[in-house]
Amino acid sequence: MNSPYAPSNGQSQQPRLLVIDDEAEIANLVASVAQMVGFAATALTDSREFEKAYEHDGFDTIVLDLVMPERDGIEILRQLASLHSRSRIILMSGFDGATLYTANQLASAHGLDIVCSISKPFRISELKLILDKLQQQNTSFSHGPSIPSRLISPSELNYAIKRGDFCYYYQPQIELGNRRVIGFEALMRWKQADGSMVSPANFIPVAEISGQIGELTWTTLERSLLDFKTLDWLAPGCTLSVNLSPDQLSDLSLPDNLSSLVRQFYIDPQRIVIEITESGILRDLTVALDILTRLRLKGFGMSIDDFGTGSATLQQLRQLPITELKIDQSFVADLTRGQKDRIIVESTIVLAQKLGLRTVAEGIEFSETAELLKSLGVDIGQGFALGKPMSIENLGSIIT
Ligand code: C2E
Ligand code: CA
Ligand code: CA
Secondary structure (H helix, E strand, O other): OOOOOOOOOOOOOOOEEEEEOOOHHHHHHHHHHHHHOOOEEEEEOOHHHHHHHHHHHOOOEEEEEOOOOOOOHHHHHHHHHHOOOOOEEEEEEOOOOHHHHHHHHHHHHOOOEEEEEEEOOOOHHHHHHHHHHHHHHHHHHHHOOOOOOOOOOHHHHHHHHHHOOEEEEEEEEEEOOOOEEEEEEEEEEEEOOOOOEEOHHHHHHHHHHOOOHHHHHHHHHHHHHHHHHHHHHHOOOOEEEEEOOHHHHHOOOHHHHHHHHHHHOOOOHHHEEEEEEHHHHHOOHHHHHHHHHHHHHOOOEEEEEEEOOOOOOHHHHHHOOOOEEEEOHHHHOOOOOOHHHHHHHHHHHHHHHHHOOEEEEEOOOOHHHHHHHHHHOOOEEEOOOOOOOEOHHHHHHHHO
């Protein structure tokens, strides 16, 4: 190993990071930033030594330069794929075009976990933010960010936020008893120059990792509150559900900021439902409780999204000031066929009723599923069978 940063032994409790770059200055710089945020970092300048290093230590995170003389980053990615690597990978490149594209295609095809790419030259603050985030997420290593189908770098995202390229699509929520539209969920989209839309699964993880989720949410939310007038005209008295990232549940100023933003638009907070996941709440339960309680006191509705996929205990749930449980789509998809899914849905309904919460089932793709959910006692349904997420312009033509 040619590095002063190699961990002293293979048993280190710290998460391990490997940086591979033929330019020693850059490799060492990345390694020292990684050490600063709590990684045990190893710098490698000769990519031919990769296997030896990888086999010896395994690594939680790999920062990989794509352009290297002996053995380039694409070859290393192929190697990682053949090793069935579960490391999180950050790509570095001075090129934005073909090389990054090939790297991403290859990585996606092999199920590698590409977190994001960093263009050279990069700012140390940008790198530090990303590594810091990964270091914090290390405990939830196995559910790291999903692989984007198109590689998005934090700086590309930043330009797009500044340009205001994001908007929401709105998916109707239907009262199953009478088929009335009683609300909408706002789902973010990234508008491309050719008019196509990028899915949030591709850019939300990058926004979270690079510390931009707050800015992205605030700027987009503001414009969607303008849409609320149209939504209310389409379905008078409706609610609007918005998703918040787990990271935003550590911002103690959130309740005040959200409340004053909503009031600026003369919207009653009771008409806004905040969706959060169990993992978001459990990250720091005390802080999350503080924030959620204050949001609730200000009148906002509070929903547990993807309910049933997290690990909140009943005791923790009981403490939360929530108004709604949103049954995860994985239990809804095969509900008419799966006996186990049915048991989970039934017990969630009983739990919600006992706690005085309303239930929403998402991912309803067939009308038989909607009928079954209704007979089981679910209050509200959401899914392709009842209405797809749509732009505000298209929504008008469907609902009226
Ligand atoms: P989610 O909050 O669980 O949203 C539901 C997802 O299921 C949406 O995907 C929606 O389009 C999709 N969906 C709705 N009905 C059906 C159906 O019948 N079948 C199937 N297969 N899918 C259905 P989408 O819009 O791609 O959003 C994915 C995720 O991205 C969301 O999952 C949410 O976690 C996140 N997200 C979306 N917008 C935002 C946002 O503004 N902020 C944050 N932090 N996350 C967001
Ligand atoms: Ca949601
Ligand atoms: Ca969900």
